[in-house]
Amino acid sequence: MARQEDIIIGRRLKTSIVSAVVSVTLVLYVLGLLGLTILHAKKLSDYVKENIGFSVIMHDNAKSTEISVLQRFIDGMQGVKSTEFISKEKAAQELSQELGEDFVEFLGYNPLFPSIEVRFYADFSNPDSLKNFSSLIESERIVKEVYYQKSLVESVNENVTKIGMVLLLFSGLLLVIAFALINNTIRLSVFSKRFLIKSMQLVGATQAFIRKPFIIKSISQGIISSFIAIALLIATLFGAQRQIPELIEFQDLNLLMSLFIIVIFIGIIIAWISTFFAVRKYLNIKSDNLYLY
Numbered sequence: 001m002a003r004q005e006d007i008i009i010g011r012r013l014k015t016s017i018v019s020a021v022v023s024v025t026l027v028l029y030v031l032g033l034l035g036l037t038i039l040h041a042k043k044l045s046d047y048v049k050e051n052i053g054f055s056v057i058m059h060d061n062a063k064s065t066e067i068s069v070l071q072r073f074i075d076g077m078q079g080v081k082s083t084e085f086i087s088k089e090k091a092a093q094e095l096s097q098e099l100g101e102d103f104v105e106f107l108g109y110n111p112l113f114p115s116i117e118v119r120f121y122a123d124f125s126n127p128d129s130l131k132n133f134s135s136l137i138e139s140e141r142i143v144k145e146v147y148y149q150k151s152l153v154e155s156v157n158e159n160v161t162k163i164g165m166v167l168l169l170f171s172g173l174l175l176v177i178a179f180a181l182i183n184n185t186i187r188l189s190v191f192s193k194r195f196l197i198k199s200m201q202l203v204g205a206t207q208a209f210i211r212k213p214f215i216i217k218s219i220s221q222g223i224i225s226s227f228i229a230i231a232l233l234i235a236t237l238f239g240a241q242r243q244i245p246e247l248i249e250f251q252d253l254n255l256l257m258s259l260f261i262i263v264i265f266i267g268i269i270i271a272w273i274s275t276f277f278a279v280r281k282y283l284n285i286k287s288d289n290l291y292l293y
Contacts, residue, residue: 079124
């Protein structure tokens with residue numbers, strides 16, 4: 001009979017451990033998915049900002065040496081990622097390819113102007129920075145005009161800010177929900193040991209001594225859950241890349257490693273805090289009230 005009871009208790013203990021690990025894993029996985037979404041949204045917004053067309057159009061009589069000097073000057077400016085000189089001939093060739101016909105032959109002359117295509121880093125692709133850059137460059141004698149889509153720049157920055165705020169609020173809400181779920185899972189696990197906790201306390205064990213094995217066990221479960229969640233995130237990422245190959249361009253190994261470390265950190269911290277307060281509850285409770293919880 002005693003043997004049968006030991007088997008039942010052992011099964012319940014294993015079920016409790018597996019249940020706790022699975023619950024924490026799922027919560028961390030959802031948090032990780034949100035983190036991946038935020039990272040890819042940031043990379044995508046940076047990609048869009050860094051590829052906004054910004055053209056410095058020259059006068060037709062601008063000399064090649066003057067253009068080279070201006071291009072080197074622009075390259076040295078803060079926030080400039082790259083520049084490319086587009087000659088009249090190259091501009092005509094590209095436009096002819098887009099139109100599907102040789103418009104120069106039709107018109108009898110090339111109406112286009114030489115230009116310098118400028119690309120900025122994402123942090124500098126905002127209306128104020130581009131306006132200052134435009135004012136400075138337009139003061140140059142050889143510059144005819146500076147062209148960029150102001151409405152597109154403003155729209156991109158406004159939408160990125162809105163999306164960032166929504167994701168930030170959602171992240172905070174999900175983190176609170178994650179803490180509540182993991183906390184409840186751990187509290188249920190500690191609840192089954194409340195009589196053991198009180199028995200150890202009655203024979204003279206200190207609170208730190210009683211609390212230590214529970215915290216170690218909980219942290220180990222948090223670490224295991226974190227690694228399982230990370231494995232699921234990696235599998236999800238590879239699956240998404242197979243469906244959308246373009247995602248490979250947005251991958252940043254350092255950011256992904258940082259995300260995985262954060263997932264492990266959250267798993268450990270929440271497990272430690274939840275276990276600490278759950279055990280403290282049953283350390284401070286009166287023996288007569290153990291049956292009421």
